[in-house]
Amino acid sequence: MVKSPDKLLKIVDLDFHNRALLVSALSHRSMGAGNNERLEFLGDSILGFVIAEQLYRQFPDADEGILSRLRASLVNQKSLADIARELTLGDFLILGPGELKSGGFRRDSILSDALEALMGALLKDQGFEASKAWILRLFASRLDGLNLVNGKKDPKTLLQELQQGSKKELPEYKLKSQSGLPHKKVFVVECHVSKQVVIGHGASRKKAEQEAALAMLDILKQV
Amino acid sequence: MVKSPDKLLKIVDLDFHNRALLVSALSHRSMGAGNNERLEFLGDSILGFVIAEQLYRQFPDADEGILSRLRASLVNQKSLADIARELTLGDFLILGPGELKSGGFRRDSILSDALEALMGALLKDQGFEASKAWILRLFASRLDGLNLVNGKKDPKTLLQELQQGSKKELPEYKLKSQSGLPHKKVFVVECHVSKQVVIGHGASRKKAEQEAALAMLDILKQV
Numbered sequence: 001m002v003k004s005p006d007k008l009l010k011i012v013d014l015d016f017h018n019r020a021l022l023v024s025a026l027s028h029r030s031m032g033a034g035n036n037e038r039l040e041f042l043g044d045s046i047l048g049f050v051i052a053e054q055l056y057r058q059f060p061d062a063d064e065g066i067l068s069r070l071r072a073s074l075v076n077q078k079s080l081a082d083i084a085r086e087l088t089l090g091d092f093l094i095l096g097p098g099e100l101k102s103g104g105f106r107r108d109s110i111l112s113d114a115l116e117a118l119m120g121a122l123l124k125d126q127g128f129e130a131s132k133a134w135i136l137r138l139f140a141s142r143l144d145g146l147n148l149v150n151g152k153k154d155p156k157t158l159l160q161e162l163q164q165g166s167k168k169e170l171p172e173y174k175l176k177s178q179s180g181l182p183h184k185k186v187f188v189v190e191c192h193v194s195k196q197v198v199i200g201h202g203a204s205r206k207k208a209e210q211e212a213a214l215a216m217l218d219i220l221k222q223v
Numbered sequence: 224m225v226k227s228p229d230k231l232l233k234i235v236d237l238d239f240h241n242r243a244l245l246v247s248a249l250s251h252r253s254m255g256a257g258n259n260e261r262l263e264f265l266g267d268s269i270l271g272f273v274i275a276e277q278l279y280r281q282f283p284d285a286d287e288g289i290l291s292r293l294r295a296s297l298v299n300q301k302s303l304a305d306i307a308r309e310l311t312l313g314d315f316l317i318l319g320p321g322e323l324k325s326g327g328f329r330r331d332s333i334l335s336d337a338l339e340a341l342m343g344a345l346l347k348d349q350g351f352e353a354s355k356a357w358i359l360r361l362f363a364s365r366l367d368g369l370n371l372v373n374g375k376k377d378p379k380t381l382l383q384e385l386q387q388g389s390k391k392e393l394p395e396y397k398l399k400s401q402s403g404l405p406h407k408k409v410f411v412v413e414c415h416v417s418k419q420v421v422i423g424h425g426a427s428r429k430k431a432e433q434e435a436a437l438a439m440l441d442i443l444k445q446v
């Protein structure tokens with residue numbers, strides 16, 4: 001039994017002037033016309049922008065490679081589906097009979113698409129600032145969780161300190177390759193910690209090392 | 224000789240409160256610290272969003288596949304570099320000696336990055352609405368040029384009418400493959416016109432055909 005959209009509005013702490021937009025945002029494409037695919041397109045684009053702007057502000061010393069990686073770590077199907085589950089969004093999805101039977105309301109892709117569609121619907125219903133504020137609210141704890149790489153410290157320094165602090169093996173960086181034209185070089189660096197290895201790319205060796213350190217912090221759950 | 228940023232402001236019909244942001248937006252990474260890479264990250268994200276929102280509004284009957292394709296046709300390195308050239312942006316770029324020597328001010332990637340960085344700089348300097356307005360101004364003629372697929376007509380109809388109108392060979396569609404799980408099928412269709420062939424993908428045969436028709440209109444310079 002699909003729950004009423006009104007209950008969802010209480011959970012997400014929102015109101016909609018145009019309820020048809022809300023219903024559309026919850027309607028999977030298996031429902032045919034009036035489904036959420038267009039709103040998802042819109043929501044995906046405002047989400048990408050809002051998070052980019054927030055990261056730009058939050059990490060004044062991070063270069064664009066790190067900003068891109070941070071954004072990718074926040075905005076992906078898995079994390080969106082997680083947020084959708086926190087909101088119990090699956091209980092409100094309007095699915096065709098086939099999807100309903102096969103448990104579509106539990107599927108990451110469907111949950112993530114519907115959450116993006118809700119962002120797009122709110123944009124249409126109440127404008128940019130309202131949608132932006134809601135997105136930042138949804139991502140608040142995840143954005144706060146990025147604090148370790150905030151401020152003046154770069155990922156390499158943080159990784160070094162983290163390992164020193166817990167008296168563990170220090171990270172080791174190995175240049176694996178270097179290619180490309182002089183104005184567009186690509187460096188590939190491995191970062192080793194214990195038995196774990198990650199790879200970083202960058203326009204300089206230093207940038208590649210920072211990328212690799214960030215990926216390692218990610219694995220060690222420190223970002 | 225690099226021209227003064229003041230002259231650029233006249234050409235782009237903008238003013239900047241914070242001139243340092245403007246200088247930064249014009250500075251290629253070959254200049255080291257304070258270059259435009261972070262601003263480009265920001266500009267790229269607002270550009271994607273602003274164009275997505277505009278297309279959503281402009282094409283109320285287009286599905287998300289068509290909206291994505293239209294956006295990709297507007298927002299890409301080549302079209303951004305073209306706009307940058309219309310603004311003579313290359314004359315204002317601040318490049319390191321190596322890039323200067325090798326003609327970096329003429330390179331698509333450098334021009335396109337700098338234009339995006341300018342969008343990001345305007346966002347930081349004057350906020351969302353100002354940057355959005357400028358972006359829509361820059362893309363106005365290109366957005367108008369999309370009018371053929373506006374209104375109620377879908378790409379297949381348009382392509383058919385276009386060929387009929389000019390008494391040319393009518394388009395032919397061929398289903399090439401169909402794959403994926405029942406809830407996530409992917410159809411691949413070819414569209415043939417004279418000796419030209421393009422491919423469209425979609426969640427249904429009809430959507431794949433519309434995508435292919437749009438790609439063909441693109442090739443025939445009708446989008």
